Amino acid sequence: MSFIIRQISHTAEGREIIRSTTHDAPEIFIGRDAACAIHLADLAVDLRHARISALSAARISVEALGSLGFDVDGRSVQTADVSTTTGAELRFGGHRLTVAAEGGDTLITVARVVALSESSEERDVQTLYTLKGKLPSRRFAAWALFLVTLALFLAWPIYTYAVSHGVKDRGAGFHADQTWTAGPLSAAHKGLANNCQACHVNKFEAVQDKACVACHTKVHDHADVHRQLRAKGPPGEDAALKARFGKAEGRCVDCHNEHLGAGPMAQTPQKFCADCHMGMKARLSDTKLGDVSDFGTNHPNFKPELLVNPETGATEKRSLDGPVSQFTGLKFPHALHLSATNGVARMSQTVNGGKTLVCKDCHTPNADGTRFLPITMEKNCQSCHSLAFERIGGTNRTLRHGEPDQVVADMRAFYRAGGPPAALNLSGIARHQVGGYAAQVNAIPHAWPGGAVAAVARVFSKGGACYDCHTITQIGGSYHVTKVVQPDHYLTKGWFNHAAHATESCASCHAAAKSNSANDVLIPGIAKCRDCHVGADGAALKPVSTPTRSSCALCHDYHRANLAPWRARGKPDPK
Numbered sequence: 310m311s312f313i314i315r316q317i318s319h320t321a322e323g324r325e326i327i328r329s330t331t332h333d334a335p336e337i338f339i340g341r342d343a344a345c346a347i348h349l350a351d352l353a354v355d356l357r358h359a360r361i362s363a364l365s366a367a368r369i370s371v372e373a374l375g376s377l378g379f380d381v382d383g384r385s386v387q388t389a390d391v392s393t394t395t396g397a398e399l400r401f402g403g404h405r406l407t408v409a410a411e412g413g414d415t416l417i418t419v420a421r422v423v424a425l426s427e428s429s430e431e432r433d434v435q436t437l438y439t440l441k442g443k444l445p446s447r448r449f450a451a452w453a454l455f456l457v458t459l460a461l462f463l464a465w466p467i468y469t470y471a472v473s474h475g476v477k478d479r480g481a482g483f484h485a486d487q488t489w490t491a492g493p494l495s496a497a498h499k500g501l502a503n504n505c506q507a508c509h510v511n512k513f514e515a516v517q518d519k520a521c522v523a524c525h526t527k528v529h530d531h532a533d534v535h536r537q538l539r540a541k542g543p544p545g546e547d548a549a550l551k552a553r554f555g556k557a558e559g560r561c562v563d564c565h566n567e568h569l570g571a572g573p574m575a576q577t578p579q580k581f582c583a584d585c586h587m588g589m590k591a592r593l594s595d596t597k598l599g600d601v602s603d604f605g606t607n608h609p610n611f612k613p614e615l616l617v618n619p620e621t622g623a624t625e626k627r628s629l630d631g632p633v634s635q636f637t638g639l640k641f642p643h644a645l646h647l648s649a650t651n652g653v654a655r656m657s658q659t660v661n662g663g664k665t666l667v668c669k670d671c672h673t674p675n676a677d678g679t680r681f682l683p684i685t686m687e688k689n690c691q692s693c694h695s696l697a698f699e700r701i702g703g704t705n706r707t708l709r710h711g712e713p714d715q716v717v718a719d720m721r722a723f724y725r726a727g728g729p730p731a732a733l734n735l736s737g738i739a740r741h742q743v744g745g746y747a748a749q750v751n752a753i754p755h756a757w758p759g760g761a762v763a764a765v766a767r768v769f770s771k772g773g774a775c776y777d778c779h780t781i782t783q784i785g786g787s788y789h790v791t792k793v794v795q796p797d798h799y800l801t802k803g804w805f806n807h808a809a810h811a812t813e814s815c816a817s818c819h820a821a822a823k824s825n826s827a828n829d830v831l832i833p834g835i836a837k838c839r840d841c842h843v844g845a846d847g848a849a850l851k852p853v854s855t856p857t858r859s860s861c862a863l864c865h866d867y868h869r870a871n872l873a874p875w876r877a878r879g880k881p882d883p884k
Contacts, residue, residue, distance in 0.1 A: 310363045310414055312337050314347055317420040331414075336362040338374075339401060347419055353377075353402030361417075367394050369408070369415055462488050470505075470512065479503050491568040495575075498567060508567075515555040516562050531867050534559065540585040540593050564867065579603070579845040582861040604859045605844030610835045613799030619792060629834035634826065638780050638791040641827035653693075660692050668815040678808030680797050686710045696774055699723070708774065713788045716775070717765050724761035799832055803864045 312332045319325055330346075337346035340357040349358075355375045362370045372388045373379060380400035381389045391397040393410040400406070407418040444450070466486035473479050480503060494502055501507045507524075508516045522528065531537060537559060544558050551557070564577045587602035599609035612626040615635040627633045646666050648654050654665045661670075671689045673682045684690070687710070697705035709715045767773050769781050769788040780791035816822060818833045843849040845860035 310366055312346065312361070312363075313411060313414050313416045315416065315418045317418065336360055339406075347406070347417065349401055349404050349419070351402035351404060351421075354404075358401060363415065364390065366413065367410065368392055371399065461485075476506070493571040494567060495570065496572060497574050499571070511555075516560075517555060518561050521561040521565075528868050536593065537585065540589050540596075542584075542588075542592055576860065576862045577867070579860040579862075582865075582867075603844035603846070603848055604842060604861070604864075605839065605847070605849040608835060611800055611803070611832070613830055613832060614801045615799070615830065616794055616796070619794065629832070633830045634828040635796075635830055636794065637827045638793040639827040640778055640780070643821040643824040643827075643829075643831070645825070647822045656693055668819075668821065672815075674807060678811070679806045681807070683795050683797070690778075694774070694778065708768070711790070713769070713775070713790050716768060717788065720765050720768070721761045724764065799830065804866065805864065 312334070314330050314332065314337075316328045316330075317325060318328075332346050334346075337360075338357055339345055339347040339349065339354075339359045339361065341349060341351065341354045342356040345357065347361075355377055357374050358377065359371055359373050359379055362372070364370050369391050370388065371379070371381070371391060373386075378385050378387045380386070381391070382398055389397075389399075391399075391408050393408060393415050396407065396409045398405060398407055403421055403423040405420050405422045407420075409416045409418070445453075466488055469485040473484070484503075486505065493499075508520050510517065510520050532540075541558070548558060564581050566575055569575045583602040586598070587600055587607070589596055589598060590600055601608045609628070611629045613629065613633065614624050614626050615633060617623050617625050617635070619636055619638065645651065646653055647668075649665045657666045658664065671684055674680070675682055686694070686696075691710075695705075696708040696710060698708060699706040708719060765788075769775050769783070775781060775788075775790060779793070782789045782791065810818075818837055819831045821831055824831060839850065839853070841853065841855065841857050842859040843853055843856040845858055847856060847858055849856065
């Protein structure tokens, strides 16, 4: 059985208003508490005055919950059993409740019969706290407040804007048109706080791109504007209406929102990127970009830009879906140098006080921690790979690294001067010894001129000091050392900050200990990044123990430029 509550009230003109609600519950409550099914705004009624319970399909029980009772057909009682068939009239303060049956349910009609509670002789709660009669009418107050609001927040700001238009700095203090401001400017634009016209050039016109590029002169478009609009798809139905108010598609402020707080400018939401890049292939058939909408669930694997022709400098992008490599000009196996047990390890332990080589011994972060300094022979290699060939007193004479013609000239001059007192060690053996020479190892005849020719050939041949690490070609009587390629970045369209990952070990991302070729590109694929990084909204293809939410702007800069994102982030071009 359900309870149907029918509330009857009257307007000031005497018109009757009836509101009905249905409660499917075995019991309901009557009281001044707004949570009661039958809410009576009368101080003569307790917060929870009485409970009505269904006894059967045709009978209900009414029970007072406090010391105040109620009237049933004119009798004051604490409890009563009421037949819904014959009906009854209940009285609570200034309200009359009529009980009847309606289609198998209990119908309770509620009406206020007096303005004052006869039982308590107190005013009704709705009129007790009113200021009616003490203040002007509500209509007068509404019009007065409307006119004051119109003057303060429309007329005055318009006047202030008009008289100060064209003034670059209106000075500190309050200006009436600041009441229209949605919030303080970001840190990037805080210098324009008193120069609204720098952006809001024309009255009642949205900010236009020409106001932005007036200051941001070096900002490039993300891509060709016409292709961008095609990539985004057809404009909405309201595009023409927006354009009439200066809100054309693709404006700067579509992504760069201001007046959102005094801190850094709010990061562009991911949806602005996904609007174009999700389903782009269907709209731009000639694009080479894959569809992407979220890093955690829908993002292609990384494509590093690799050098494919050292002579011409030609590059191409290859996906990290499989192993990739690029010519470096070096013969440097990471696995050999990171071993803890082989001969290289023992040599390192001799030079470095018992320590084997680790990544940081060669890879030194740059000043901002985002990249690494180039590897150099002098700083990173020669402690083990010495180029010394003679000791004179306490000084070692060394071959000149990176200057093969000078190495040949020095060797010939050395032998022309009479040759060494002992045979030279110019091989890759025992180079950990200070000076790098040992009479008992790889003795080379030193009679001039044959000794010089043999010594030079030894340096640039297999097992020689240069050949062991570099790619050597011989043209006539000259030796050519192939230029060493040390890319400081591979992902030209993305941004990665090593400093943000300082707590991670190198091996957790880079499989250098298993690489036997200097040509291996050891940057991790997207699957490794997804061990920690999930989408902007937390979406992921697999469970992540400590998820880092990553929107597009975390790794990508929107505005295109050569060597972006360095320039976009205010960093100098890498050398």
